[in-house]
Amino acid sequence: MTISLARGIPAPECLPVEELADCAQAALRRDGATILSYGSTLGYEPLREWIAERHAVEPGRVIVTNGSxxxxxxxxxxxxxxxxIVERPTYDRPRKILLAEGRELIEVPVDADGLDVDELARVGPAALLYTIPTFQNPTGTTLSDERRRRLAELARDRSLTVLEDDPYSLVRFEGxxxxxxxxxxxxxxxxxSSSFSKTVAPGLRVGQLEGLVASTYITPALLAQATVHEFxxxxxxxxxxxxxxxxxxxxxDAMLEALDxxxxxxxxxxxxxxxxFLWLDLPEELDASELLGRAVEAGVTFVPGVDFGGPPNSMRLAFSFVSPAEIDEGVSRLARLVASAPAPA
Ligand SMILES: Cc1ncc(COP(=O)(O)O)c(C=O)c1O
Structure with missing residues (x-):
């Protein structure tokens, strides 16, 4: 069986299925006439209020959509x-959207402390900075406290619009x-922008953003939002x-132990x-995309770093989806392939 270290989705055990079944039923019973009808374009009011309180902003600045x-x-x-401006590497989906829309990308590197804010200070004006400061997709790195403060200052001084995408910060294991x-x-x-996908469940399609007005649908999926609110x-x-x-x-831990x-x-x-996620660099002469071809045959998958704008010898390893035992076996398979990688031409 193929072991996926590619899929950045929660393991089935992470999903609180029974609790959400109860919450959906309770939400329908309590507020069914509201949530089954057209309602606020900006999302289920009680959920917007909950989010606003948590982030100490006015509910009017919160919009709950069907996904980030x-x-x-x-x-x-x-x-x-x-x-x-995007991070290099960065989450592949927004990167692809930006390229498809013909936006010029200015890539600023990410190192062990997150986005290189010195480098950011050197780039010219831009319409937006898209950043994932905490447990970044794809690298898993976190922007240091000092850099966060400098980034906030820079945004203010330069009137730079920043989208802080933060779906992972609540799933912190330590620190x-x-x-x-x-x-x-x-x-x-x-x-x-945040999401309940990593903290409640992705199937509910609830995301949040402050300070923007939506006009694509009359009403988002209120039953899902009311279910989250009940939760x-x-x-x-x-x-x-x-x-x-x-x-x-x-x-x-299973992944780190196996890698060690x-x-x-x-x-x-x-x-x-x-x-x-974590990020792995192979020796420079190895090509992760080439390795992936052989990895699929050997029953393990990952995402090559180039998909996120990273170098050819890098890869993203997701530890979210498969079991610890499968992670262990997946890393062993991967290691055998690295050891037998063909010498560069
Ligand atoms: C950085 C980042 N933002 C957003 C999302 C998706 O969030 P949602 O499930 O709300 O669409 C992901 C999921 O992989 C992600 O990695």
Whole structure:
């Protein structure tokens, strides 16, 4: 059976199926006439209020959509012309959307402390900076506290519009929580986008963005939003986060242990404090895309770093989806392929 270290989705055990079945039923019984009808374009009011309180903003600044990429499209259509600054590497989907829309990309590298803010300060004006400061997709890296403060300052000084995409920060396994760039900047230039996909369940398609108005649909999927609200109202988020973080931590540790056993001296990788992914660099002469062809035959998959704008010898390994035992076996398969990689021409 193929072991996927490619899929950045939650393991089935992470999904609180029974609780959500109860919550959906309770939400329908309590507020069915509202949630089955047309309602607020900006999302289910009680959920918007909950989010607003959590982020200390006015509910009027919160929009709950059917997913993060939807809000990304809304934002793009509201932006002036001009280049968009992205991290290198960055989440592949927004990158592809930007390229398809013909936006010029300005790529600023990510290192062990996240986005290189010195380099950012050197680039010219742009319509937007798209950044994932915490447990970044694809690298798993987190922007340091000091860089967060400088990024907030830079956004203010240059009137640079920033989209802080933050679906992973609540799935932290260790280390201190860091302030969001939104909190540090005060919300004048920073738009903040998060998601319940990693903390409740992706199938519900609930995302959030502050400071933007939507006009694509009359009403988003209110039943899903009311179900999430019921989940939150019952105080199920914190226990669910604890459970999900525990499951993910086990998986990250299984991956790190297997890498330490199998690939020391042959590759380099990081140790994320949360999220779904880690980043691995092979020796420079090896090509991860070539390796993937052989990996599929050997029953293991990953995503080559080039898909995210990274170098040819890099790859993203997701530890979110398969079991710890499968991760262990998947890394062993991968290591055998690296050891037998053909010498470069
Ligand atoms: C950085 C980032 N943003 C957004 C998403 C998707 O969020 P949603 O499920 O709300 O569309 C993902 C999922 O992989 C992600 O990695």
């Amino acid at each position: 990429l939807q809000v990304f499209h809304f934002l793009l259509s509201a932006l002036p012309a001009g280049p968009v 201190e929580r860091l302030p969001s760039v939104l909190e540090l900047e005060g919300g004048e230039h920073v738009l903040y 939150l109202r019952r105080g199920l988020l914190e226990p669910s986060l604890e459970r999900v973080s525990g499951l993910l931590r086990e998986r990250r 056993r199998e690939l020391v001296g042959q590759a380099r990788w990081n140790r994320p404090e949360g999220g779904y």
